[in-house]
Amino acid sequence: MKLFPIIGQETFLERIQNLLHSDRLGHSHLFTGPEGAGKDALALQFAAMLNCRGTGEKPCGECPSCHQYRNLEHTALYLIFALPDKSKSSNDPDPFKGFNDADMTAVQEAIAAKVKNPYQPIQLPGANFIRIASIRKLRQDIYLRMNPGIIKTVVILEAHKMNDPAFNALLKILEEPPENTVFILTTAFPDRIPATIISRCQYYRVPPINPKDLERHLVTRFDLETAEAHILARLSQGNVRQAEYYAEDRQRKWLDLIRQIVHGVLSKSMTELQILVKHLADKKRVADDELQQILSVFILFLRDVGVGGTGERQAIWAEERDAVLAWSPNFDAGKAVELVTQCQDALVRKAHFPLALTRLFLELRLLVKASENEYQH
Numbered sequence: 001m002k003l004f005p006i007i008g009q010e011t012f013l014e015r016i017q018n019l020l021h022s023d024r025l026g027h028s029h030l031f032t033g034p035e036g037a038g039k040d041a042l043a044l045q046f047a048a049m050l051n052c053r054g055t056g057e058k059p060c061g062e063c064p065s066c067h068q069y070r071n072l073e074h075t076a077l078y079l080i081f082a083l084p085d086k087s088k089s090s091n092d093p094d095p096f097k098g099f100n101d102a103d104m105t106a107v108q109e110a111i112a113a114k115v116k117n118p119y120q121p122i123q124l125p126g127a128n129f130i131r132i133a134s135i136r137k138l139r140q141d142i143y144l145r146m147n148p149g150i151i152k153t154v155v156i157l158e159a160h161k162m163n164d165p166a167f168n169a170l171l172k173i174l175e176e177p178p179e180n181t182v183f184i185l186t187t188a189f190p191d192r193i194p195a196t197i198i199s200r201c202q203y204y205r206v207p208p209i210n211p212k213d214l215e216r217h218l219v220t221r222f223d224l225e226t227a228e229a230h231i232l233a234r235l236s237q238g239n240v241r242q243a244e245y246y247a248e249d250r251q252r253k254w255l256d257l258i259r260q261i262v263h264g265v266l267s268k269s270m271t272e273l274q275i276l277v278k279h280l281a282d283k284k285r286v287a288d289d290e291l292q293q294i295l296s297v298f299i300l301f302l303r304d305v306g307v308g309g310t311g312e313r314q315a316i317w318a319e320e321r322d323a324v325l326a327w328s329p330n331f332d333a334g335k336a337v338e339l340v341t342q343c344q345d346a347l348v349r350k351a352h353f354p355l356a357l358t359r360l361f362l363e364l365r366l367l368v369k370a371s372e373n374e375y376q377h
Contacts, residue, residue: 008213033206036239039186041118047153084126095133132165159185160192208238306333
């Protein structure tokens with residue numbers, strides 16, 4: 001069973017289940033894959049499998065060990081993640097040295113959020129690296145004896161955040177790993193992991209979540225219409241965290257903005273276009289990353305204009321799509337996507353917001369006008 005709320009990934013789950021029953025378990029494993037694919041949840045699921053006391057499928061979800069893993073409280077679970085550096089000495093073996101009550105509360109709350117949603121990253125203010133103190137503390141602990149039959153499971157989240165001293169300290173452990181210990185590292189950036197670490201790990205590529213699985217999750221959890229869930233699943237590119245973030249309270253606002261953009265482009269009023277640009281370029285209302293996402297949603301809209309049709313996935317903005325095609329039956333959606341992408345690139349290079357947006361919308365107007373004239377002739 002899925003001890004954690006893992007979305008899809010049935011093939012990968014079957015793979016690690018088979019590994020559990022093989023003689024190729026190994027002591028070190030690296031789970032890589034795109035952000036939001038569920039690497040952390042799968043790593044924790046795998047760790048729970050190793051110590052499950054059930055007699056059937058593992059994890060059983062019923063034994064005391066499974067309950068402890070589900071709450072991230074098992075004594076054999078060593079959870080390593082980035083922490084802020086509060087210590088005054090780089091040689092301090094305690095990663096929590098210098099933490100006050102508020103700091104410890106923040107750590108506990110972050111872990112509690114991870115228990116509730118394993119797709120939620122553990123992010124603490126000022127925690128940019130996994131430092132050597134965390135690995136030193138791990139080295140002290142994992143060589144202690146445990147009850148027979150217990151496998152110590154070390155799960156290092158976002159392992160690419162280790163700094164060089166931490167990587168070097170971990171390498172020494174992996175070179176002579178303690179008995180009955182399994183290391184599971186997760187990362188979306190395997191290129192930032194030293195080759196000496198990777199060579200000592202079994203390497204697993206976690207695939208992006210199937211869009212249909214993500215759509216079903218969004219419909220169930222957020223009570224979205226299927227068409228809305230489809231758009232958000234496409235926009236997030238299989239990233240559960242992003243999809244959930246969009247679904248919470250923002251997608252309807254973005255859809256309203258798409259309607260405003262379409263109306264502004266089709267309108268012959270320069271005043272309306274200026275009002276639209278001012279609305280979008282107002283940094284108090286739209287942050288840089290949000291404007292980029294609005295433009296990404298607009299690209300999805302344009303692609304649906306290009307394919308036409310009346311399927312469910314286009315129904316969410318059918319009225320706007322039909323308006324574009326009515327004005328411009330031969331509308332070049334591919335060229336329009338290219339123009340929006342160029343605008344996104346310009347914004348990344350810190351181009352002037354109003355100027356970049358005005359140019360984009362004027363070029364889109366010309367594109368509509370050109371295809372309209374072509375149709376009339």
